[in-house]
Amino acid sequence: MARLNLLEETRYEKLPVTVYPNQKVASVAVAKRIADLIRSKQDRNEQAVLGLATGVTPIGVYAELVRLHKEEGLSFKNVITFNLDEYYPMRPKAAQSYVTFMNENLFDHIDIDKANVHIPDGTLKQDDIPAFCLEYERQINALGGIDLQILGIGRTGHIGFNEPGSAPNSGTRLVTLDDLTRNDASRDFGGKANVPTKAITMGIGTIFKAREIILMAWSGKKAPIIKKAVEGEISGEVPATYLQLSDHVEFILDEDAASELTRFGTPWLVKDCVWSKQLKKKAVIWLAETLNKPVLKLTEEDYNSHGMAQLAVEQGPVYNINIDIFNQIQHTITGWPGGKPDADDSQRPERAEPARKRSIVFSPHPDDDVISMGGTFIRLVDQGHDVHVAYQTSGNTAVWDDDVLRYMEFAIDFNQSIGDDNSHLKNLYEDMRSFIAKKQPNEIDTKEIRDVKGFIRKTEAISGARYAGLDDDHIHFQALPFYETGKTQKNPITDDDIKLTMELLQNIKPHQVFVAGDFADPHGTHLVCFNIVIAALRKLRETEDWVKDCWVWMYRGAWKEFETYEIEMAVPLSPEEVLRKRNAIFKHQSQKDRAVFPGDDAREFWVRAEDRNRETAQSYDRLGLAEYQAMEAFVRYHF
Structure with missing residues (x-):
């Protein structure tokens, strides 16, 4: 019987597939197969x-x-x-x-x-x-x-x-x-x-x-x-x-x-399901999107003809299911990402209290904050929350060599204009220019070039954060050690990365932590930075009570957005707020027009962000919710 059930589940699959919980377990299993063959x-x-x-x-x-x-x-x-x-x-x-x-x-x-x-x-x-x-x-x-x-x-x-x-x-x-x-x-x-x-x-x-x-x-x-x-x-x-x-x-x-x-993406098509709240939401949204219908217009016939008869029988009538899912989606929408003061928060994604929250946005690269959640970032500041931003890495591998020379030329001209001795700066500039002229693909930059690239990204990040409304003492640059190799290949996480993050968190004691959950980042930096923050919070939870009241929200946007059924907080943006977000992204001039490592998406980062935010709003609109210009999406991380 078990064999028949498995055949039913895998009937769409045209060759044998074995799935392991993670790549480490899978890799060990493959290595064992190879070792058994050798022996x-x-x-x-x-x-x-x-x-x-x-x-x-x-x-x-x-x-x-x-x-x-x-x-x-x-x-x-x-x-x-x-x-x-x-x-x-x-x-x-x-x-x-x-x-x-x-x-x-x-x-x-x-x-x-x-x-x-x-x-x-x-x-x-x-x-x-x-x-x-x-x-x-x-x-x-x-x-x-x-x-x-x-x-x-x-x-x-x-x-x-x-x-x-x-x-x-x-x-x-x-x-x-x-x-x-x-x-x-x-x-x-x-x-x-x-x-x-x-x-x-x-x-x-x-x-x-x-x-x-x-x-x-x-x-x-x-x-x-x-x-x-x-x-x-x-x-x-x-x-x-x-x-x-x-x-x-x-x-x-x-x-x-x-x-x-x-069998994993749409399991109701191949087997009877245990209908968890999340799976039911996923299935109903899938059905609405497949049929291009608002959720409240789905019928029993729609359920029955698309593999969801079991759900209709077990939890119907289907109109009640539709209302339940519609309400769940509607309750994710909030214009108050820090919680709405003096409001009933039982159906809201964030708590009402404390009314003024300490929030920290962790940004893996110096521009992820404004690219991925710039509208929410600005909204939190506008609504009076105590907002901090932490730039986890210098981003110094993602600056064009031409920009280094341009900034050095500016520094030389400026020094000359105020009468300072330029000899050392000119010598440094000539060394840089000579190195860059002979530089091989992926050759590690000199320390001086890496420093200039880091300074460029730092000043851009400060400009973007100031535009969002932050004072300088709320802008933090961590320069986590794992990243500072000068190479595209980074070092493993160490205790130093986690310790630096713990110290910052202890200093701020935030009620909200925003972290990049965009693991489609082709360079892997987002996942590494996420793991560092989570490791730091786990350690702090062992000894510090404030951490238990700290909520962690994951954001995306630079590479791939959350699926609609996953979203737990959707922050709508007006046309004016979309423009403010765009202007904050524009402060990162070294990443404008053509990024050094754009991945497989040829669009500029501000275009990607606007397109994805607009698509999220349109997906809510198609499901029968209110029509907004754009939406930034978040999923809460639970320890």
Whole structure:
């Protein structure tokens, strides 16, 4: 019976999928599969042939394999590896090379014979590549093929670098990279212009020959393409869909990557549900959006014909369900993000008391505050709350080199105008100009250049916060140590990051904490900064009573907005408030027009923010709520 239930739940899925709670657990499970294969081959005195992938996805797997080698004696003496791909052209010792990646994450830490390691050669002359690719295939075939191939998946649906349009029988070859793929790699190369346009990759046909294939994916960023790969029609536009034709493939996902699969995204379509308050709200909003109807116009027939008959039977009549959900949505709307004084707050998202709250907005980068919640920020100040802002990082990797020279030139001219000695400043400027002229992609800036970039972002943040109405003593710059590497790759969180945050919180003792919950941030800084704040609050909860009355609100907006059913506080903005928010964002001139690391969204940050805020308001309007110009959305974090 359990097997039948599982088949019913997964009937939309066209290949086997295993979902783990998080990527750490999943990575350990995959590493165990690899280790079991290696050991079983050792027992038979055979070689284990592995197909390996690069990128963020397999890092946890490689870390666990290294642990198994060092702590549990797993030997790789009998292992032969073939990597999926390599950028072209690419020097093997370059920071972005997959040779460097594999050595740093795996090969330098285990006892594998380096003669058994095979990675496509990014230094070949282009005329020599076809022969190299044929030899790569011959070597794999001579060993009897790949025993276990691990894969990631790109947001274009590529596996290896088999981009849309790749043939299912393709072999190892030189390919042209999709624009989105190059966009995603831009941070590693110090800008998209530095990302190679080509790569050497195993073909889909080569991958198919493996006796076992495991495709891994983590995070909500991969959820849309995973749904296409698992449930969509086989298409060259999504190369990963070809894996549906294999009898030896398994997708291993964390819960976030699996979140848009039918059994998780819309489970009422495949099984009977336990109708929690959140799931009921999600289902009714989904039904209204699917049918383009206001919530109060949904009918019993709508429920019955869209997989929601169980909800109608168990909790109907459906009009009562509609009214309940409508009221829940309506109660999220408030023009008083700090709570409305002397009002009944039983149906409001924030408490009425204390009437004047101490609030702190934590901003991972120096502009996230105004981009993501600038309207609410200004509203809190206008309504008389004691508002602070904390800029958690300097943001000094996201400033153009040209701006450094421009600001230095201004400083030199200013010093000269007031008669100060300019010699040291001029020498510093010439050193900077010389360094920048010879600078390699992703080369770490000198300390002086990093300082200037940090000063630029600091002064912009001060200008934006002042525009929102804050006094200077309410503007805090943390410069958390994890970020200050000068590289795009940051250090792990340490006790120093948490301690600095605890000290600030202890000084302010806020009633409200606003944190970035925008984990779609492609650079990962938002999630790191969120974890630091939550860790600091958890420690403080052990000893300080005020923390128990401190509410934490998560905001988004720079990268991806909350789903409508998730929103717990929606702050409407008038047309004038939208303009005030835009002006606050404009204070960040170094991020205007063209950001250094824009991600895959080509819109300027102020345009993204306005579009998303308008879309949130329109989604409420379509559900039958009042029509507003824009809305900023928040979800409360519960410890």
